[in-house]
Amino acid sequence: MQMHSLSFDVSHTLAGGLVLISFLMLYQDRLYSLLNVFALHALVLALSVAWQAFIQDAPHLYVTAVIALVFKAIVIPVALHRIVKQLGIHRDIEAAVGIGPTMLAGMGLVALSMVLMLRVTAEADPLAREDLAFALSVVLLGLLVMVTRRNAVSQVVGFMSLENGLVLAATGAKGMPLVVEISVAFSILIAFIVIGIFLFRIRERFDSVDVSALDDYRGEHR
Amino acid sequence: MNSAVVISPVALQMSGVAALLVTAILAIALSRSERATAVIYGATLAICAAALFGALRALLGDAANSSTLILPVGLPWLGAHFRLDALASFFLVVVNLGGAAASLYGLGYGHHEPSPHRVLPFFPAFLAGMNLVVLADDAFSYLLCWEFMSLASWALVMAHHREPGNAKAGYVYLVMASFGTLSLLLAFGLLAGPAGDYGFAAIRAAAHTPYVAALVLILMLLGAGSKAGLVPLHVWLPLAHPAAPSHVSALMSGVMTKVAIYGFIRVVFDLLGPPNWSASVIVLFLGSITAVLGILYAMMENDLKRLLAYSTIENIGIIFVSLGLALAFQANGLKLAAALAFTAALFHVLNHSFFKSLLFFGAGAVLNSTGERDMDKLGGLIHRMPFTSFAVLVGCVAISALPPFNGFVSEWLMFQAVLQSPDLPQWALKIMVPAVGAMLALAAALAAATFVKAYGVTFLGRPRSTAAETANEVDRYSLAAMFILAVLCLLGGILPGLVIDALSPVAVEILGGRMPIQANEAWLSIAPIAESRSSYNGLLVMMFIAISASLTVFFIHRFASHALRRGPAWGCGFSDAVPAAQYSGASFAQPIRRVFGTMVFHARDHVEMPPPGDIRPARLRIELHDLIWEGMYAPIAGAVAVSSEWLNQLQFLTIRRYLSLVFATLVTLLLVLAIWS
Numbered sequence: 001m002q003m004h005s006l007s008f009d010v011s012h013t014l015a016g017g018l019v020l021i022s023f024l025m026l027y028q029d030r031l032y033s034l035l036n037v038f039a040l041h042a043l044v045l046a047l048s049v050a051w052q053a054f055i056q057d058a059p060h061l062y063v064t065a066v067i068a069l070v071f072k073a074i075v076i077p078v079a080l081h082r083i084v085k086q087l088g089i090h091r092d093i094e095a096a097v098g099i100g101p102t103m104l105a106g107m108g109l110v111a112l113s114m115v116l117m118l119r120v121t122a123e124a125d126p127l128a129r130e131d132l133a134f135a136l137s138v139v140l141l142g143l144l145v146m147v148t149r150r151n152a153v154s155q156v157v158g159f160m161s162l163e164n165g166l167v168l169a170a171t172g173a174k175g176m177p178l179v180v181e182i183s184v185a186f187s188i189l190i191a192f193i194v195i196g197i198f199l200f201r202i203r204e205r206f207d208s209v210d211v212s213a214l215d216d217y218r219g220e221h222r
Numbered sequence: 223m224n225s226a227v228v229i230s231p232v233a234l235q236m237s238g239v240a241a242l243l244v245t246a247i248l249a250i251a252l253s254r255s256e257r258a259t260a261v262i263y264g265a266t267l268a269i270c271a272a273a274l275f276g277a278l279r280a281l282l283g284d285a286a287n288s289s290t291l292i293l294p295v296g297l298p299w300l301g302a303h304f305r306l307d308a309l310a311s312f313f314l315v316v317v318n319l320g321g322a323a324a325s326l327y328g329l330g331y332g333h334h335e336p337s338p339h340r341v342l343p344f345f346p347a348f349l350a351g352m353n354l355v356v357l358a359d360d361a362f363s364y365l366l367c368w369e370f371m372s373l374a375s376w377a378l379v380m381a382h383h384r385e386p387g388n389a390k391a392g393y394v395y396l397v398m399a400s401f402g403t404l405s406l407l408l409a410f411g412l413l414a415g416p417a418g419d420y421g422f423a424a425i426r427a428a429a430h431t432p433y434v435a436a437l438v439l440i441l442m443l444l445g446a447g448s449k450a451g452l453v454p455l456h457v458w459l460p461l462a463h464p465a466a467p468s469h470v471s472a473l474m475s476g477v478m479t480k481v482a483i484y485g486f487i488r489v490v491f492d493l494l495g496p497p498n499w500s501a502s503v504i505v506l507f508l509g510s511i512t513a514v515l516g517i518l519y520a521m522m523e524n525d526l527k528r529l530l531a532y533s534t535i536e537n538i539g540i541i542f543v544s545l546g547l548a549l550a551f552q553a554n555g556l557k558l559a560a561a562l563a564f565t566a567a568l569f570h571v572l573n574h575s576f577f578k579s580l581l582f583f584g585a586g587a588v589l590n591s592t593g594e595r596d597m598d599k600l601g602g603l604i605h606r607m608p609f610t611s612f613a614v615l616v617g618c619v620a621i622s623a624l625p626p627f628n629g630f631v632s633e634w635l636m637f638q639a640v641l642q643s644p645d646l647p648q649w650a651l652k653i654m655v656p657a658v659g660a661m662l663a664l665a666a667a668l669a670a671a672t673f674v675k676a677y678g679v680t681f682l683g684r685p686r687s688t689a690a691e692t693a694n695e696v697d698r699y700s701l702a703a704m705f706i707l708a709v710l711c712l713l714g715g716i717l718p719g720l721v722i723d724a725l726s727p728v729a730v731e732i733l734g735g736r737m738p739i740q741a742n743e744a745w746l747s748i749a750p751i752a753e754s755r756s757s758y759n760g761l762l763v764m765m766f767i768a769i770s771a772s773l774t775v776f777f778i779h780r781f782a783s784h785a786l787r788r789g790p791a792w793g794c795g796f797s798d799a800v801p802a803a804q805y806s807g808a809s810f811a812q813p814i815r816r817v818f819g820t821m822v823f824h825a826r827d828h829v830e831m832p833p834p835g836d837i838r839p840a841r842l843r844i845e846l847h848d849l850i851w852e853g854m855y856a857p858i859a860g861a862v863a864v865s866s867e868w869l870n871q872l873q874f875l876t877i878r879r880y881l882s883l884v885f886a887t888l889v890t891l892l893l894v895l896a897i898w899s
Contacts, residue, residue: 096878112889116896140889147882155881 007055008130011172014048015134018168019110022141022161026102029095031084031153035077038157042072045164052171061171068167072160072188084153097148109140131172138165163188230289231280232306235314235357238273242266242350246343253339259332262342266349267325270318273353277314280306282724290359297362303421305359308727309492312568313356313484316575320477321349323703324469327583330699331469334590340381341467348374348473352481361410361420365403368485372399372449375478378470379462391461398448398458405445406485409438413493425493435494439501442489443508449482451535452542453512454850459535460519464527464595468586471527475534476579480571483541490549491564491732499553499648505546506654510661512539515850517668518822521675521814522846524807525595526585529676530578533621536665537574540636541567543658547639548733550651557735559642562750565725565737566635572721573628573714577620580707584614587700588680591693597676597807602685606693611681613704618677620711622670626764628714631748633666634758638750668814675810684801716760718748808844815844823847 021041028034046069053061095102117133124132142162146155245265252258288307296302306314328345335341351371358364376399380392412434413425430438448455459479463471490497516535523529544567551560587610588603589595604611620627623634640662643655685691695701714721719740726736740748749757819825824847832838875883 109889112892112896116892119896143881143885143888147878147885150878155878 007051011048011051011055012130014044014051015131015168015172017044018048018164019134019137019141022138022145023103023106025145025157025161026106026141026148027099029099031089031151032081034154034157035080035084038161039073039077041161041164042068042077045168046073048168049171064167064171068164072164076160076188080153080157089151089153095148096150102144102148106141106144109144110137113137113140128172132169135165135169135172138162138168141165160188230291230306231276231311232289232291232304232357234276235273235280235306235353236291236293236304238269238276238318239350239353239357241269242346242353245269245346246350249342249346253342258342259335259338260329262346263325263328263332266346267322267329269346270321270325270349274315274318274322277311277318281308281311281315281727296360296366297420300360300362300420302363303359303423304354304357304363305422306357308731309484309487310356312725312728313480313571314353316480316572317349317352317356317477320473320575320579321352323579323583323707324473326706327469327472327586327700327703330697330701330703331467331583331586331590333697335467337381341378341470344374344377344381345470348378348470351375352473352477355481356484359422361414361422361425364422364485365407365410368406369403371478371481372403375462375466375470375474378474379466381467381470382465385465387461388465391458391465395458395462398455402445402448402455405441405448409441409445409489412438412441413489422488422493426495430495432498435498436501438494439490439504442486443504446482446486446489447508447542450479450486450538450542451512451516452508452538453515453535454854456512456516456535457851457855460523460528460531463531463534464525468527468582468589471531471586472579472582475531475582476575479534479538480575483538483545483567483571486542487545487732490545491552497549497553499550499646499651502546502550502553503650503654505542505549506658509539509542509544509546510658510665512536513543513665514539514661514668515822517665517672518814518818519848521668521672521811522819522823524597526588526597526600526676526680527582527595529597529672530581530585533581533669533672534574534578536669537570537578537621540633540662540665541570541574543662544570544636544639546658547636547643547655550646550655551639551642552733554646554648556642556645557733558737558751559639559645560733561726561729561735561737562635562642563639564729564733565722566632566639568725568728569628569635569714569718569721570632573620573632573711576707576710576714577617577627577629580617580704580711581614581621583700583704583707584610584617587696587704588693590696590700592687592689594687594689597679599687600680600685600690601683601801601804602681602690603693604681606685606690607681607695609701610696610704613701613708614681615677616708616711618673620715622673623666624670626715626760626767627711628718629711631715631718631758631760633662635750636662638756641756642751671814675807679805679807679810683804686801686804716764717746718758718760719743719746722748819846822849824849 018041021037021044024037025034025041028037046065049061049068050065053059053065113136114133117136118129121129121132139162142158142160142165145158145161147158149155149158245262248265249258249262252261288305288310290303290305293302293304332338332341348371351367351374354367355364355371358367376392376396379395380388382388383392410420410425413428413430414420415428415430415434417424417428419425419428443452444455448458451459459475463475466474490501513536516532516537516539520529520532520536523532544563547563548560548567551557551563585595587607588600591607592600592603594600616627620629623629637659640655640659643652643659646652646655685693722737722740726739729736737750738752743749743753743757745759746761747753747757747759749755815823815825824845826845828843828845830841830843832840
């Protein structure tokens with residue numbers, strides 16, 4: 001009982017930490033810091049998955065944790081750092097909506113996902129319940145990051161933090177086969193590659209990664 | 223076991239369809255060559271004649287037993303079912319007779335076609351589609367064939383797509399056809415029920431709740447009615463029918479509308495089980511409105527082919543009234559009266575296919591030799607085109623329901639059915655049916671006036687244009703097609719007993735009752751209920767007309783003065799009347815416009831009088847409104863335009879805004895879930 005309580009508290013803390021880091025991500029208006037926070041986000045995710053592997057006694061989840069750590073916390077942020085450096089956009093301030101309203105909206109989303117999840121999954125295992133609620137918050141906050149940013153790189157980051165929320169949800173439930181996680185990881189990797197190429201193409205053509213350049217190309221003006 | 227291989231009648235009909243489809247493909251290959259017109263129309267003529275023979279044999283021979291055929295195409299667990307029963311045989315007779323006549327006409331008319339490659343491939347396909355709709359025996363094949371027929375006819379409407387107005391006609395037709403098919407789809411979905419068996423046999427066997435039956439009836443009125451031209455779903459018909467080449471107009475007006483009626487009969491009488499009397503009220507109401515409004519529109523029209531198209535709407539109304547009567551009698555178990563009304567409807571289907579095809583052929587002949595459809599530019603054609611004029615005269619007399627032609631017989635039978643209405647137990651019907659009968663009488667009288675106008679302005683008087691003055695008689699193929707139909711009109715009028723007896727298997731199959739056998743009546747009389755109540759003898763009437771007319775001619779020539787007098791003709795105050803000063807179509811319609819126009823069309827006459835000293839002539843301008851278009855279709859079109867304009871902005875958002883839309887939708891759905899669960 002004591003063990004259960006402790007494991008519950010730890011995983012709760014990690015999942016809550018993930019939500020908190022999502023908030024941090026919302027707050028960043030420089031790309032480098034955003035990427036750093038994203039790396040932290042992936043690190044906490046990796047810890048959380050590892051802890052789940054430990055308490056569920058499911059060694060294959062360690063693989064997922066390692067994948068999260070290596071790819072999301074190290075490879076992708078480093079690669080994005082390089083991209084930002086190559087493109088010379090590290091000084092851009094690129095939030096489309098002000099920080100204050102964004103934070104307020106984020107709080108609303110967290111409240112919404114808590115209310116919803118705790119009500120919908122009334123009969124489920126309390127550990128999974130909390131975990132799912134946090135995961136939904138992370139997903140929604142990731143979407144909010146995508147919506148409130150103008151820059152393609154930060155939209156990619158928002159998308160990947162959204163994926164982190166999905167992984168959190170997947171590992172919180174017991175008995176999820178490894179295949180799914182690997183496919184999730186690979187889908188992110190592929191998305192990253194595709195979007196990376198996409199960024200360079202935009203850069204080549206428009207000399208900017210601001211997606212509003214695309215709007216100009218389509219004859220639109222905001 | 224019989225050693226000879228017996229091919230079932232339905233297989234024979236299906237091979238005809240296959241031959242038509244092959245002809246269509248052949249037409250694509252040949253269409254640019256010189257002789258394509260003769261080859262293709264010759265082939266369709268032969269195939270339609272063979273199919274007509276087969277259908278007649280099926281109808282007159284062993285119509286009681288139907289034959290079925292299942293092809294392994296279509297839905298994998300269902301296949302495509304086809305079935306030939308008495309009802310289908312009758313409608314196949316109508317389709318293939320019209321098809322054969324149109325092919326014969328096309329042999330001559332098709333040579334004047336400026337772009338045959340736009341017509342030739344679709345003509346056999348259209349015929350095949352109509353045959354298939356009638357043969358289909360499951361909902362899936364039915365809808366598929368229905369769409370095939372619609373699309374083939376749409377392609378034919380669009381054959382001359384560069385002419386002004388044709389693109390709009392094609393667009394309106396496409397929209398209305400899609401709407402009709404949607405209604406049919408929903409109707410069959412309801413009929414199939416949750417079990418989802420789309421075979422007609424299963425639908426027929428299933429019991430349908432009154433709620434479903436009422437919904438299906440309304441959907442069929444929308445679906446089949448939009449194809450047939452039931453008011454207020456008729457708007458496409460006067461646009462699309464005239465836009466097609468004339469022999470196709472004849473097929474669309476004379477035959478395709480009948481295929482729609484077949485669909486209505488098949489579902490409402492056959493598949494839906496015993497009818498409810500209240501169903502007949504709505505059918506009677508819509509039918510009578512259609513009849514009167516259709517012919518009023520026709521009366522106001524000055525374009526020959528549009529006039530004919532509007533007259534088709536009137537005839538569809540008449541047929542629906544008769545079907546409504548059959549429903550009313552059938553619901554109350556009055557088998558004999560139901561069979562009478564039903565037979566009258568089928569008889570009128572046959573008759574209308576005869577004379578409407580004939581009249582469209584005549585209009586095509588006029589169009590071919592003068593290049594004009596506007597009646598106010600025609601006139602005096604009886605001198606230049608005597609044979610065409612005679613054939614069209616027969617058609618006009620027949621469609622005006624004058625004896626001894628066929629139109630009179632079927633309308634007379636309908637009135638006999640109307641006179642049975644005191645037997646109906648429901649007071650609503652007791653009161654409504656005579657009123658509907660009065661509407662029918664009004665429509666018949668207006669039809670006569672309309673065709674006096676159409677014939678008089680087009681063929682009599684003096685030519686109003688040089689084109690009319692220099693017109694030439696059309697070729698022999700066209701004339702042959704017209705005269706065959708004219709003879710059929712006369713035969714239907716003087717031998718109605720044969721037709722009624724031939725239709726009795728259909729009535730027995732659908733209603734379980736029939737009219738008395740007419741073959742026993744003396745001298746080709748017909749007696750729909752009993753001879754003591756009413757009977758009609760077309761032969762006698764024709765003899766009377768012929769003898770009295772000859773006698774009158776004889777007496778006039780014998781006893782009138784032979785003295786030759788010459789004097790100035792009284793010119794109604796015009797000393798030197800130009801042809802344009804003749805009675806025109808609009809002036810002929812003026813009294814009727816005065817009576818009905820203010821209410822039905824919001825008609826206004828404006829006299830534009832120039833100020834004193836101005837030498838411009840005064841002008842009379844007539845303002846007519848199509849209230850159904852303006853009140854019903856224009857608002858719908860406006861709403862669609864406004865909303866699409868508004869939604870159009872969604873096409874040009876930024877990526878971030880699209881993401882925001884997705885995000886907002888997700889959050890909204892989650893909120894709904896959070897609040898409601």
